[in-house]
Each structure stands twice: as structure tokens, then as C-alpha cells.
Amino acid sequence: xxxxxxxxxxxxxxxxxxxxxxxxxxxxxxxxxxxxxxxxxxxxxxxxxxxxxxxxxxxxxxxxxxxxxxxxxxxxxxxxxxxxxxxxxxxxxxxxxxxxxxxxxxxxxxxxxxxxxxxxxxxxxxxxxxxxxxxxxxxxxxxxxxxxxxxxxxxxxxxxxxxxxxxxxxxxxxxxxxxxxxxxxxxxxxxxxxxxxxxxxxxxxxxxxxxxxxxxxxxxxxxxxxxxxxxxxxxxxxxxxxxxxxxxxxxxxxxxxxxxxxxxxxxxxxxxxxxxxxxxxxxxxxxxxxxxxxxxxxxxxxxxxxxxxxxxxxxxxxxxxxxxxxxxxxxxxxxxxxxxx
Numbered sequence: 001x002x003x004x005x006x007x008x009x010x011x012x013x014x015x016x017x018x019x020x021x022x023x024x025x026x027x028x029x030x031x032x033x034x035x036x037x038x039x040x041x042x043x044x045x046x047x048x049x050x051x052x053x054x055x056x057x058x059x060x061x062x063x064x065x066x067x068x069x070x071x072x073x074x075x076x077x078x079x080x081x082x083x084x085x086x087x088x089x090x091x092x093x094x095x096x097x098x099x100x101x102x103x104x105x106x107x108x109x110x111x112x113x114x115x116x117x118x119x120x121x122x123x124x125x126x127x128x129x130x131x132x133x134x135x136x137x138x139x140x141x142x143x144x145x146x147x148x149x150x151x152x153x154x155x156x157x158x159x160x161x162x163x164x165x166x167x168x169x170x171x172x173x174x175x176x177x178x179x180x181x182x183x184x185x186x187x188x189x190x191x192x193x194x195x196x197x198x199x200x201x202x203x204x205x206x207x208x209x210x211x212x213x214x215x216x217x218x219x220x221x222x223x224x225x226x227x228x229x230x231x232x233x234x235x236x237x238x239x240x241x242x243x244x245x246x247x248x249x250x251x252x253x254x255x256x257x258x259x260x261x262x263x264x265x266x267x268x269x270x271x272x273x274x275x276x277x278x279x280x281x282x283x284x285x286x287x288x289x290x291x292x293x294x295x296x297x298x299x300x301x302x303x304x305x306x307x308x309x310x311x312x313x314x315x316x317x318x319x320x321x322x323x324x325x326x327x328x329x330x331x332x333x334x335x336x337x338x339x340x341x
Contacts, residue, residue, distance in 0.1 A: 012181070014048045015069070015077035017099070019091040022083040023114040023166055024059040030081070030113060030170035036190045037178055045182060049073055053096060060085045071099055079109035079162065082116035087281060088137075092119040100125055107160070114166035121145040130158040134166035135206045139232075140278035143293060144285070152205045165206055172200045217255045220245050224252060228268045232275050235295035238264055273309045276302070280317040287314050 014034060016027060034046040049069040058064045074080050080103055084091065100123045104110060112120045117133045118141055120126045127147035132155050141150045155164035155173040164173040171194065179187035179199075191199050224241050241264065242249045256264045276294040279285050288299055296302035306314050 011044050012046050012079070013077040014046055015074040015080035016048060016050050017074070017080060017082045017096065017116075018050060018052045018057055018059075018065065018067075019082065019084050019088060019096070019116065019119060020057050021060045021086040021088070021091055022057075022116075023085040024061050024063060025168065026114045026164070026166050026170045027059075027083045029168050030174050032194070033171050033174040033178070033190055036193050037182070037186060040189050040193070041182070041186060045178075049077060053093065074099070074103060075106055075108070077108060079111060081111040081113050081162070082119045083113045084116035084119050085114055088115040088118045089122060089281075089283065092122045097123040109160045109162060111162035111164075113164050113170050117141075117150075117163040118145075120161070120163070121148050126161060126163075129161045130156045131161065131163045132156045132165040132169070133163070137278060139229075139275050140281075140283055143279060144283035153202055154200055154204045154206060155202050157202060169200075169206075171196070172204075173202075175199045176202065218259055220247055220252065221255050221259050224256075224264060225267070225271075228271055231295075232272050233293050233295050235268070235272070238268075269305065270309070272296070273306060276306060276314065277310065277317060280314055290314065 016031075018027065031048050034048055037045050050065060050067045051069055051071060051074055052065070052067040055064075080100075082096075082100070096119065100110065100120065104125055110120060110125060112118070112126075112131070112133075114134055115137050117126065117131045118137065121131070121141065121144075126145065128149070130149045130151060132153050133141045133150055135152065138150060138152065141148070149158075153165070154169040155162070155176070157173075157176070162173065162177070164170050171191075175187045175191055176199070178190065187199060223245050227236065227241050227244060236244075238252070239249055242252045245252065247255075252264055256262065256267060260267050262270075272294045276290050279290045279293060280287070285293070287302075291299045291302040294302070296305070303313055303315075306317075310317075
């Protein structure tokens with residue numbers, strides 16, 4: 001490997017706060033970009049420092065890392081990233097919130113990786129900022145934190161807040177920072193070492209789960225799904241959606257069977273239940289508030305539909321520490337029953 005010499009040599013100290021259930025790939029991708037930058041430049045451009053609130057912290061894949069600094073060490077960093085993942089709201093403890101707020105008071109750049117941006121939002125540190133969050137968490141985050149400008153982009157750099165949406169997007173964000181600090185040549189060389197086809201910029205939007213299969217008539221399905229997603233609280237009738245596309249109801253049902261392997265009504269209900277799960281897991285909204293936000297007329301009907309789809313009730317969703325609950329999540333096949341509104 002050839003070594004490249006950067007344009008500037010000021011070492012940067014990067015801190016990482018690992019929350020319970022953090023996403024390992026997002027954290028590791030960020031650190032390895034920093035490591036490779038040091039290797040190729042033959043200089044210590046970056047050092048990284050890991051903080052965990054206690055020794056019981058593990059990633060969503062069950063692996064544990066050793067911390068390399070205490071809370072005081074984070075105040076010596078140039079920027080600090082919160083690495084989140086599953087159940088991020090409960091993982092953002094009062095002491096973590098206080099720590100983040102104290103870091104902000106010292107004018108340290110703060111960032112969030114994957115759902116780490118939710119931890120910043122919970123700590124009231126993202127109000128008025130553009131921010132990225134994983135697409136699965138995006139609807140719930142928008143609903144819960146109306147003062148934050150959550151978007152669909154891979155990552156967002158807004159003043160002193162740097163956030164990315166998860167997965168390998170931390171590589172793109174870190175490479176963008178390297179390009180700003182040390183030039184395009186080094187950033188490109190690092191990306192080549194990781195066999196990246198290109199460095200995605202911050203205008204690139206995230207993966208859309210419903211655009212996997214495209215063929216004749218799929219545009220109608222895509223339009224119908226967009227209408228459903230825009231009306232999760234005030235549920236549209238199937239005939240209304242068909243009229244708006246426009247198609248006959250029978251044609252719309254045939255296209256959904258072809259591309260989604262289920263009826264439009266089933267797909268719509270699935271979207272509402274997925275939104276409900278996000279709200280239950282990632283916000284403090286009551287079950288009744290979630291019921292209304294997801295277009296169910298009564299909490300009993302909501303609970304019945306939720307249990308039918310996930311295999312456990314909305315109330316059980318609020319008990320992530322229960323071993324039996326964890327088993328249900330891992331083992332549930334997501335059995336789906338179409339329930340009318």
C-alpha cells in the first residue's frame with residue numbers, strides 16, 4: 001500500500017459513547033476509516049476513545065468491547081459520537097443525557113451514529129438541526145421530536161452536529177470529514193482500501209424497502225404505498241386509494257399480490273403496525289396515543305392486531321429486558337392476519 005501525506009497534520013481526538021444495543025457495524029466502520037487514514041498518511045491524524053457507562057454494555061450482536069477512557073476523557077476530545085441501536089431511548093440514561101449536555105456546554109462537536117441521533121434528540125441537543133437516523137426509526141423520530149429536522153439522507157453535517165443513519169453510512173460520513181480536513185486524495189485512497197465503489201455524499205437518500213421489484217404496473221403500487229405512508233393516522237379506504245392512483249380496486253389488488261405477495265389492505269395494516277412498534281420502542285407515547293397515531297379506533301382493536309402480527313402485545317413491547325420477550329422477538333415469524341380497520 002502506498003502512503004499519502006495529508007494537507008494538515010493536527011491530530012483529532014474522536015470519542016465514542018457506546019449505548020446498550022449499539023450497532024457494531026456502524027461503530028466499526030467509523031473506527032476503521034480513522035485507522036486506515038493514519039496508516040496511509042503515516043501520521044496519527046486521529047485517535048479514538050471508547051466510553052461505556054458500565055461493563056454490561058454490549059452491541060446488538062451480543063459482543064462486548066472494552067472502554068478506553070472514562071467520562072472525563074471525553075472532554076479532551078474534539079468530537080464525540082453516540083453509537084446507538086435497538087431500544088435507544090431506554091439506553092439513553094439520565095447520566096448519559098447529563099454527560100451529553102455537559103459536553104455540549106464545552107463546545108465539543110457532538111454526533112450520532114445509527115439511532116445515536118435519537119439519544120441526542122432525547123437530550124434536547126438536536127432541536128433546530130438537520131439530522132439523519134436509520135430509515136426504520138425515521139417515522140417514529142419525526143413524530144416524537146418535532147423540533148428536529150430529521151430527513152432521509154445518509155448523513156447530515158449541520159454546524160456542530162454530525163449524524164449518520166446507520167449501517168456503513170458512518171464510513172461515508174467519516175470519509176467526508178477526512179476529505180474536508182486532509183484532502184480528497186487521502187479520502188479516496190481510504191475508500192479504495194475498503195473496496196468502496198464511491199464515497200456517497202450527504203445528499204444521497206437511504207434505501208427504500210418497497211422499491212426492490214420494479215416491473216409493469218409497479219408505479220401504481222409505489223404511488224399507493226406512498227399514499228398509505230402519508231396517511232397512517234387517518235386511514236384511507238382501499239377504494240379511495242384506488243381512485244387516487246387511479247386504478248380499479250381489482251387491478252390494484254392484483255398488482256399488490258404480484259409485487260408484495262399480499263393484498264393492499266394487508267400491506268396498509270403492516271405499515272401501521274410497523275409504525276406502532278417504532279413508536280412504542282423509541283418514544284414515550286402512551287399506548288392510547290400510539291393507537292390514535294396509527295389509525296386504530298380503539299386500543300383493544302390495536303392490541304388484537306398487534307398481537308396477531310408480532311406474537312406479543314403492545315404492553316409487552318415496553319418490556320425489552322424480559323428474557324421471554326427477547327425470545328419472542330428473535331423467534332417470531334411475524335405471522336400476519338389481515339384485520340379490517
